[in-house]
Amino acid sequence: MKIALCQINYHIGNFDYNVAQVIKSLKQAREDGADLAVFAELSISGYPPRDFLDFNDFINRCEFAVSLIAAECIDIAAIIGAPVFNKTGKGKRLFNAALFLNNGRIEQVAHKALLPNYDIFDEYRYFEPGRDFHVINFKSERIALTICEDLWNVGAEQLYTFSPMEKLETQHPTLMINIAASPFNASQAETRRSVLKENVAIYEIPLLYVNHVGAQTELLFDGGSSVLASDGSIAAELAYFDEDYLIIDSDALKTGKYSENKSDYSRIQLIHDALIMGIRNYFSKLGFNKAILGLSGGIDSAVVLVLAARALGPENVWGVLLPSRFSSEHSVSDAIELSENLGTAHEIISIEEPFSSIQNVLSDLFRDLPFGLAEENMQARTRAVILMALSNKFGHILLNTSNKSEAAVGYGTLYGDMCGGLSVIGDVYKTDVFELARFINKDGTVIPENIINKPPSAELRPDQKDSDSLPEYDLLDQVLYQYIEAFKGPDEIVALGFDKTLVARILRLVNLNEYKRHQTPPILRISSKAFGMGRRMPIVAKYLG
């Protein structure tokens, strides 16, 4: 049987667009002689639709969209993901469904049984788990159709009490199809391959896996839809970070031998490409094309400028230098050199006059109190007022340039440098920002070496360096990783060899600054635990704080 894998970049809630893309692929697949075209989980609505699912109106629009696609399923069948009403009278009001469309109508429905509800996932919020399992008899195949997490209850620590494939196996399937919405992180491709392989090893039949591609605000979907032969080899892997389409012959998968056809991205290239896709889709799906950002002459804004220029084109990115009395000369010259290397426009606006005028109106109250944090923050906030004024006046979206290390310990000014519509590198530790800069420069200098080599500084008072207030980033990032990604407590981290006082101080800073992160822009997610929707912490609490 010939099956088309359709890897599409959907837009949440944009039914006209999603239906048009699906029908276009469906027609192509029929032309190419496919018997069946497979689309991703919740492809009708885009993933994740979040609380739009609470609206009957939204579900009705999904149903209507499905009916439009079903009508096109003549001389070709399709598998598509959509939310459907739970009509059993008990439990949550919806199922997360995979619909088998054939002969112009919905012929069979599979409900997702294992509902991820951790990190960025909230599926129990909306869906009742499926409890009935039936293979789909279609042409020469008996298809065991599952949805994403349904295949993930394998390995040592099982999050669920059973696996849907155990039920389906009793009906002697000849082929597994899994439709997914599995977001990217820098180690996800490896994990995903091993989960898929483990299923093939257990059930000994081929597996077709169709994933989303594209960014949905902070969530990045890398694609990488896959075809696994009965022997567990990867017969094909679709594109990363781009739409793709492939027709395979399911019979060949049962006997054929394949070399491992898989991508060989390095970790840092995955991050680089993922962030570019994240910026590009954020703008395109919002209907914007121009970005603005503050250029400090430091490495964070330099890396964001490069990524933005690569995502949107240098002609659409505007760097603004906002020097103060504390800015070093090289900050300005380095930032200009970077802009010229990239071909992006830049502007220089001194913040001296507005900063002084704010100091002036506060002088009666501040009297002779020493220069301190308030004055540092005033500079960062004055810059934000100017950047947002330009954004409002000319229609640019402000890109935030904070990195994960700063965001973690609160080394940033709320309503100052923490502003922006999108945080590009807020899930990238400072040490990885350096890695990104080196990756960007691998074929020649884009980011001036001086930007990479000088000691990081906020330049908000004379001769300031990050290391005055923070541990060295090499050390800081290791402790942060153990706490944030590995969920280790203070004793466990100290047991790894880190200094007890240092660990206590870092963890305290992370927890005390939850209130700042609560008000930051969405952060492109490239790790297994990013700040934002996947990490939900109380603000008014006292744990390690």
Added chain:
Amino acid sequence: MKIALCQINYHIGNFDYNVAQVIKSLKQAREDGADLAVFAELSISGYPPRDFLDFNDFINRCEFAVSLIAAECIDIAAIIGAPVFNKTGKGKRLFNAALFLNNGRIEQVAHKALLPNYDIFDEYRYFEPGRDFHVINFKSERIALTICEDLWNVGAEQLYTFSPMEKLETQHPTLMINIAASPFNASQAETRRSVLKENVAIYEIPLLYVNHVGAQTELLFDGGSSVLASDGSIAAELAYFDEDYLIIDSDALKTGKYSENKSDYSRIQLIHDALIMGIRNYFSKLGFNKAILGLSGGIDSAVVLVLAARALGPENVWGVLLPSRFSSEHSVSDAIELSENLGTAHEIISIEEPFSSIQNVLSDLFRDLPFGLAEENMQARTRAVILMALSNKFGHILLNTSNKSEAAVGYGTLYGDMCGGLSVIGDVYKTDVFELARFINKDGTVIPENIINKPPSAELRPDQKDSDSLPEYDLLDQVLYQYIEAFKGPDEIVALGFDKTLVARILRLVNLNEYKRHQTPPILRISSKAFGMGRRMPIVAKYLG
């Protein structure tokens, strides 16, 4: 049997404090001759601990805290809520447990079976549902012990496929005890009473219900712990918005007749008292006592000033007037009159000089482009820079004064008037802000009548009125309510008699401004659907937008 109901204001993650409060009540109960003292759901950790639950270190600290309390359970038993590890080897790693402590140790454990996972609840994120049900035989009673949601699967639309009480009933319990963490909204008390009564009507035994009281960031717990006799009458209801303690005799509940002992708060008084508790606990649990806010002379900041003064004492609240060239004279005089009525300090700082200086540094770029949104936002942001500078310099927390109607349609400036550590009235529609003002003035003028009666205006350009940009609030709030609280789509709202173009415009504004609400402070929740953790919407989407 004599049972003490202990209604306590816990602090999330503050184990020392929580344990001390529990042991204090336990000793009191023993002195008062109680056989059993009952505490709320997850009382050990505070509720909701959110992703702290992902840390073994946090759970270990919970276990240690329980051991300290168990050691005190000599000559008295206790029921207390805590997270415990799931040692079955399958499923989520924790249970949400009610522990029966007696003779210095944990004698019995009940696991929560119905895990709320909607609105502000995320319990499937952490917990495996309980599947075993055993009554607790203690002295003269056979206790059916359940946790909060376990009792809520009653009525017409059942969210779960079974009810734990159905299982427990087969073991012939003589008394129901439910420990809860049930957050407040303005209609919650009525709903809660009817759920409790429905359980008593079905199972025909008395019910003791112990809830949390106090604020945990945005979530407000109103208390209202209750005692229901076998005949369904409310024998006692504990305090609202305050800690409380009561000893009852369970035998008397089986035969006695009670008049309905319940509070008779009006809806607006509930909101008023809830918001005051929310402000007070936010500050006290963070270890702050001083608030600052911008006073525009309008009704929103006036109401917030009153609530803050009542929560923190007028001596701890600082109102700052920040007039511009567009501020009317009465704005300044009304705000001063209000401050004087309350006895709060006030300051007047003109934003003219900093606003002009920002315009000045942008003049080369803005040239002769007309005055517009950018200039309006610049004023709001200049005010924010000044307020935050004062906050940073003198240690005040900035209170946000946006109301729910503005927050809904995006009528506010990000990084301007949308700043603050806490949004006090961000879940209060404008029409209810007027109600609150009238309630505050019921025994004499606190808020000058002119503030209540003048047409709302942002005063960011000459002769501006809210009604220039927005529908009248009476109309706007009705449409917003149908969309936000009632989940109605455009066609359903139009069917209620609202104009189609108006409805489309309002819903579009709500959805387009998701990005602004993403970056706002936590909002004290007083409705069944507040912006924030209980309403999770995609930003980059196209639904009704």
